[in-house]
Amino acid sequence: xxxxxxxxxxxxxxxxxxxxxxxxxxxxxxxxxKYDVIPIxxxxxxxxxxxxxxxxxxxxxxxxxLLAESDKVTIIKNGERAEIIKLKTKxxxxxxVDYIDxxxxxxxxxxxxxxxxxxxLNMLGIPFVGCDILSSALGMDKYAMKAMFKDNGIPVLDxxxxxxxxxxxxxxxxxNDIECKFGYPVIVKPVNLGSSVGISKANxxxxxxxxxADAFMYSKKVLVERAITNLTEINxxxxxxxxxxxxxxxxxxxxxxxxxxxxxxxxxxxKSSKGMASTKRIIPADISSESTARIQExxxxxxxxxxxxxxxxxxxxxxxxxNEIYLxxxxxIPGSLSFYLWEPKGVKYxxxxxxxxLLALEASREQxxxxxxxxxxxxxxxxxxxxxxxxxxGTKMA
Numbered sequence: 001x002x003x004x005x006x007x008x009x010x011x012x013x014x015x016x017x018x019x020x021x022x023x024x025x026x027x028x029x030x031x032x033x034k035y036d037v038i039p040i041x042x043x044x045x046x047x048x049x050x051x052x053x054x055x056x057x058x059x060x061x062x063x064x065x066l067l068a069e070s071d072k073v074t075i076i077k078n079g080e081r082a083e084i085i086k087l088k089t090k091x092x093x094x095x096x097v098d099y100i101d102x103x104x105x106x107x108x109x110x111x112x113x114x115x116x117x118x119x120x121l122n123m124l125g126i127p128f129v130g131c132d133i134l135s136s137a138l139g140m141d142k143y144a145m146k147a148m149f150k151d152n153g154i155p156v157l158d159x160x161x162x163x164x165x166x167x168x169x170x171x172x173x174x175x176n177d178i179e180c181k182f183g184y185p186v187i188v189k190p191v192n193l194g195s196s197v198g199i200s201k202a203n204x205x206x207x208x209x210x211x212x213a214d215a216f217m218y219s220k221k222v223l224v225e226r227a228i229t230n231l232t233e234i235n236x237x238x239x240x241x242x243x244x245x246x247x248x249x250x251x252x253x254x255x256x257x258x259x260x261x262x263x264x265x266x267x268x269x270x271k272s273s274k275g276m277a278s279t280k281r282i283i284p285a286d287i288s289s290e291s292t293a294r295i296q297e298x299x300x301x302x303x304x305x306x307x308x309x310x311x312x313x314x315x316x317x318x319x320x321x322x323n324e325i326y327l328x329x330x331x332x333i334p335g336s337l338s339f340y341l342w343e344p345k346g347v348k349y350x351x352x353x354x355x356x357x358l359l360a361l362e363a364s365r366e367q368x369x370x371x372x373x374x375x376x377x378x379x380x381x382x383x384x385x386x387x388x389x390x391x392x393x394g395t396k397m398a
Contacts, residue, residue: 002034002036003035003102004035004098004099004101005030005036005037005038005101005103005104005357006040006075006084006100006103006104007027007030007037007038007039007040007055007104008040008048008103008107008117009022009042009105009106010023010041010042010043010044011044011046011107011109011112011117012042012044012045012046012110012111013107013108013110013111013112014193014197015108015193015197018108018335019106019112020041020057020060021057021335021336022108022333022335022336023039023106023107024039024055024056024057025336025337025339025349026104026349027039029350031350031353031354035357037055038050038098040054040073041054041066041070042107042112043063046111047072048072048073048074048075049067049070049072050070050071050084051066051070052070053069053070054066071086071087071088071097072086072087072088073085073086073097074087075100075124076124077124081099081100082099082100082126083097083099083100084096084097084099084100100126101127102126102127102129102360102361102364103121103129104128104129104360105117105118105128105129105130106337108333108335110193113136113139113332114136114192115134115137115140118130118131118133119133127360127364129310129356129357129359130309130310130311130332130333131307131308131309131312131332131333132307132309132363134307135306135307135308135309135332136332139306139308139330139331140192141191142192142223142329143159143191143221143223145306145329146159148305152301152305154301154302154305154327155324155325155326155327156326157225157226157228157317158225158226159223159224159225160177160181160224160225161221161222161223161224162174162177162212162221162222163220164216164219164220164221164222167212167216171209174212175208178208179205183226184203185202185226185227185229186201186202186224186225186226187199187201187224187226188200188201188202188211188212188214188215188223188224189215189222189223190218190221190223191221192219192221193218193219197218198214198215198217198218199215200214200215201227212224228319228326229321230320230321231317231318231319232252232287232317232318232320233252233253233315233316233317233318233328234250234251234252234315234316234318235251235314235315235341236248236249236250236299236313236316236341237299237311237312237314237338237342238300238302238303238312238313238314239311239342239356240309240359241308241359241363242303242304242307242308245300245303245308247296247297247299247300248338248342248344248345249283249285249341249344249345250285250287250292250296250341251281251283251284251285251340251341252281252285252287253279253280254279254281254282281340283341283344284344287318291318291325294325295325298314298316298325298327302314303330306330306332308330308332309359309360310332310333310360311334311337311356312330312331312332312333312334312338313331313334314327314329314331315330337349337353337356
């Protein structure tokens with residue numbers, strides 16, 4: 001019997017479109033002999049849709065038309081089974097669409113990848129591919145992940161974090177704090193975004209003001225760190241869980257500037273996109289075997305430190321002046337699921353997807369062994385004084 005697999009993508013995120021590309025790449029490579037795949041598109045206002053063309057990338061050229069032809073749905077728990085249910089039905093039409101054995105979220109960015117969708121699926125008791133709530137949230141927050149990595153001996157750059165209200169109230173103090181700590185140049189980035197959105201380099205006070213204003217458009221918190229002026233970027237993927245994980249080959253993405261832009265990541269200089277697979281890159285990375293080994297070691301350690309599961313991509317920076325390696329960030333659901341970093345190791349994309357589903361089912365089996373209910377009769381003895389006045393009316397416990 002085939003596994004009922006709900007492929008979930010989209011969401012209220014600036015990386016919405018990239019999620020569509022990544023998910024439908026996976027859809028094309030999933031083994032349809034093993035899986036009955038149900039694509040579920042999450043719109044930018046967080047509504048879920050299924051339909052005949054939801055899995056067709058060409059249909060997303062006119063999303064308004066696509067949604068008009070599709071069915072808005074929700075997911076409910078019916079006994080031990082999670083079911084997809086239509087919110088509106090025609091006369092005599094049943095609302096039931098299908099049930100779900102395992103969910104496969106391919107989402108990027110805030111409101112989805114940050115633990116939101118993991119929490120939703122966890123509440124419904126649906127096995128799902130990828131990181132749990134905590135590791136997803138930590139992986140999205142650039143400051144929190146830095147703190148975790150630094151605490152575990154993984155090298156990261158020092159940083160400062162500012163809130164939007166601090167910048168609005170006293171911009172001069174924020175600028176002075178940055179200048180005193182780092183001088184110039186610095187990198188400014190939203191704390192909880194990926195895909196290079198809102199990230200810029202500041203070489204002086206004027207460009208710093210502009211960079212901060214831009215970053216605060218995308219997040220309530222902004223992180224600032226010194227810029228490495230002689231930089232090599234290296235990425236490495238990790239597959240597994242917090243007990244057993246392995247590193248992929250390393251890549252060196254090629255950028256026309258000091259920061260790999262959104263367009264370079266996803267368009268690769270062309271008008272069409274294949275997600276992160278479009279990026280110009282050198283695989284394996286043209287760095288020393290010693291540097292490769294260190295990066296792979298740090299990548300696996302970082303993955304385990306956060307308690308990750310599934311496949312992630314960890315991005316590193318090499319300071320060519322000092323030869324120091326720094327971990328930049330982790331992507332818990334990387335663009336294109338980093339399949340291109342596993343192919344050189346002989347792992348086909350379809351095999352990678354199989355391994356991710358198996359990891360999800362294994363995690364679900366382990367979760368089922370944990371007790372979440374504690375039988376007690378405490379409610380039998382609860383009485384509220386004065387009827388139902390609540391806390392102000394007082395509470396009497398029998």
